[in-house]
Amino acid sequence: MSDINRKCTGQIEGAGTASSHYFNGGGLAVDFYRLNGQGVTGADGNSIRLITALDPVMPAGARVGQVACRAEAGITISTSHFTQFDDTCNHLHIDVGFTDGQLSAR
Secondary structure: OOEOOHHHHOOOOOOHHHOOOOOOOOOOEEEEOEEOOEEOOOOOHHHHHHHHHHHHHOOOOOEEOOHHHHHHOOOOOOOOOOEEOOOOOOOEEEEOOOOOOOOOOO
């Protein structure tokens, strides 16, 4: 993980204070830059495996980034709990900042 709570660290970048990393006290989002020792793009195999593993247990309305990165790579994944949005292709963003739902039992 590379980015969890920007409010705590005082970082204001990307979406700034509107980011799930920052608003409501921060800590509502996480960015992954490496998985299994490899950089991620949101469209690579490790990203796809993590999205697929987390989607069934995430609350409805949770968000996962990099949808355009996946589309550019010719990859489409269907998610039932995650809402997919665009973000830069140098990490994988996952957040619960726009939902008040609970994690689902698997």
